[in-house]
Amino acid sequence: MAEASLPDSDLFLVDVTVSDSPVRPKVTVLADGEQGITIDQCATISRRISKKIEEKYGEELSYTIEVSSPGVDYPLTQPKQFTRNIGRNLKLKLQDGTEKTGKLEEVTETGINLTEEIKQKGKKATYEPVQIPFGEIVKANVVISFK
Incomplete structure (x- = not known):
């Protein structure tokens, strides 16, 4: 679902995690690109993932979503x-x-x-x-x- 939400072909997923909180799970998506990633690209990914979550689980599901690039201290994995x-x-x-x-x-x-x-x-x-x-x-x- 997250991979399909990338707006540009030079972007790639670094990590996707979902907290195990039953009350309000947090979806964290780390994405990057060959030339980096912009705030607008992060916002687009967030909107696309939110729409897919609503389509699959309904609008009443309570969750938070965070989309960002990995920080400089984040290990290289890809x-x-x-x-x-x-x-x-x-x-x-x-x-x-x-x-x-x-x-x-x-x-x-x-x-x-x-x-x-x-x-x-x-x-x-x-x-x-x-x-x-x-x-x-x-x-x-x-x-x-x-x-």
């Missing part, structure tokens, strides 16, 4: 999100429990290419290219820098 962040630094947690930090260089069909920053105590950091399949990534966040 390949398209990785593509939007090429050139930025990422912090990754992998299946084996290790963490990697580095600059996202490229996104392929199967994973990402990262220039990993390797810090050694008392030495200058070195950088090595590394390929990481999407299936090995447990969590990926953009590293915010205020430099």
